[in-house]
Amino acid sequence: MVRANEFQQHCVIHDIGTPEGKLLELIGPLEDLTPDMQDKATAFIHTMKLSFFALGIGGEGGEVMDKVKKGVRGDYDLGNMDESRRSALALELGDDLWYIANMAAEIGFDLTDIMQMNMDKLADRRARGKSRGDGDNR
Numbered sequence: 648m649v650r651a652n653e654f655q656q657h658c659v660i661h662d663i664g665t666p667e668g669k670l671l672e673l674i675g676p677l678e679d680l681t682p683d684m685q686d687k688a689t690a691f692i693h694t695m696k697l698s699f700f701a702l703g704i705g706g707e708g709g710e711v712m713d714k715v716k717k718g719v720r721g722d723y724d725l726g727n728m729d730e731s732r733r734s735a736l737a738l739e740l741g742d743d744l745w746y747i748a749n750m751a752a753e754i755g756f757d758l759t760d761i762m763q764m765n766m767d768k769l770a771d772r773r774a775r776g777k778s779r780g781d782g783d784n785r
Contacts, residue, residue, distance in 0.1 A: 693753065700750035707743040714739060 714736050718725025723732060751761055772778050 696753050697750065700746045700753065703746035704743060704750065707739060707746060711736065711739045711743060 714732070715725065717723065718728070718732075723729075728736070748758055751758055769778070
């Protein structure tokens with residue numbers, strides 16, 4: 648595994664425009680590194696971005712679950728949320744969507760592609776009678 652300190656003179660923590668966090672980015676031309684170090688730096692940054700986005704999805708997903716949990720425990724009527732609660736939940740979903748969209752872009756897909764892939768997967772399972780059960784490859 649490539650460690651951050653190997654790229655210390657070429658990397659900086661860069662604010663990507665969100666209050667939640669920052670990402671490692673290269674400063675200076677990548678060409679200043681040897682070809683091997685260029686590959687390692689690129690892979691390291693890609694790994695850091697994917698990790699950041701995955702952790703963000705989990706964290707924001709937890710905030711969505713927390714809002715729903717409060718309805719389940721009786722703090723409010725989950726089946727009949729007022730506009731304020733629906734908006735608060737929508738904002739949390741938006742935070743999750745931001746991380747999902749960025750992770751999708753990082754791996755070379757857009758959300759339309761991913762939704763189509765998922766619909767195709769589900770249609771295939773349904774056609775084979777495998778809609779129920781466990782596992783990714785049913």
